[in-house]
Amino acid sequence: IKDQALVAADIRYAAAQFPFLKRVFLADGDALILPQPRLMEILGMIREHLPWVQRVGLYGNAKSILRKSPEQLEELRRTGLGIVYLGLESGDPEVLRRIAKGVSAERMIAAGRRVREAGIKLSVTVLLGIAGRADGPRHARATGEVLSAMDPNYVGALTLMLLPNTPLAEDYQAGRFELPDQAELLGELREMLQHTQLSQGLFLANHASNYLPLKVRMPTGKDQALALIDQALGGRVALKPEWLRAL
Incomplete structure (x- = not known):
């Protein structure tokens, strides 16, 4: 420090x-x-x-958030803290275990709610593709349900990009981890958005890693965004080329 x-x-x-x-x-x-x-x-x-x-x-993880009492968070807000960024990655217990997140979905929900109840804005990051091919739909549904329970002001969806010399990249090279293809990642995005119920706020998938940029005003823009994803799945919307994607 x-x-x-x-x-x-x-x-x-x-x-x-x-x-x-x-x-x-x-x-x-x-x-x-x-x-x-x-x-x-x-x-x-x-x-x-x-x-x-x-x-x-x-940035604040679930551990550091829950170490602060509601009164301490309110004190921070009064002194100028306006937003906390929390990395959820996944709401699926098995995925959280595999990526060694070190915290349960229930603790994540409790942390997110504590921030919101203190009057501080909450931005939550989730990761498409992190569950691999087989478990992608389950990961997407569970993540949408956890986001709904948190009810953050912002959701930021990023897409997994493997970095050399990391454990997940080594699993991929060894055939122990399968990267979802474009259609499967779009399907994850659709499933996650479908299962996310926010009282208000933005669901963003406009990070450079994503194939289909989205900026969804919730809840009013949800149906239109789902329709756009369906068009992309049907080949009627151009996706970002691989060379333009970045972390």
């Missing part, structure tokens, strides 16, 4: 160099794991030196 003096210097530098900055992100790992007094001090420095900033965001 970076020394607090360096954080303070970064904030003062930002104040001098970026006077029109509207958003700040506390990088690069799980900043919510910081002790409450230290995190409050950082937010206080941002408020003092960058008074024009409208929103502060950070």
Whole structure:
């Protein structure tokens, strides 16, 4: 963890160099794991030196979120924390076990709800293709159900891209893991969206890794988005070429 003096210097530098900055992100790992007094001090420095900033965001996993009491999260919100980014990846228990997520779907739901109940915006990331070919539909349904229970402000769907020298890439090379093809990934996206019920917010699949960019205003735009996926599955909508995809 970076020394607090360096954080303070970064904030003062930002104040001098970026006077029109509207958003700040506390990088690069799980900043919510910081002790409450230290995190409050950082937010206080941002408020003092960058008074024009409208929103502060950070990553938070289920463990770090649930270590904060509801009162502590509300205190962070009052001091400027506006959004927490939570990586769900999958709502399927078996997939979570295989990827060594280290937390259950139920704990993920509890963490997401705690953020929302504190009045902080919640953005949840999910991963198409992470279950492999055989379990993709089950993963998609379970993930949609967990998202519905969380009811986040934003959902970001990314598509799995294998990196060399990682355990999953080695499993793929050895034939132990099968990557879904384009049609199967679109089917996952459709199944996940179909099973996601949000009171409001955005379901986004516009990351560079995705074959079909989507920006769905929930719940009103859901049917139109499902129809677009069906058109893509039928070959009537062009998909992003492989060379344009990226992490």
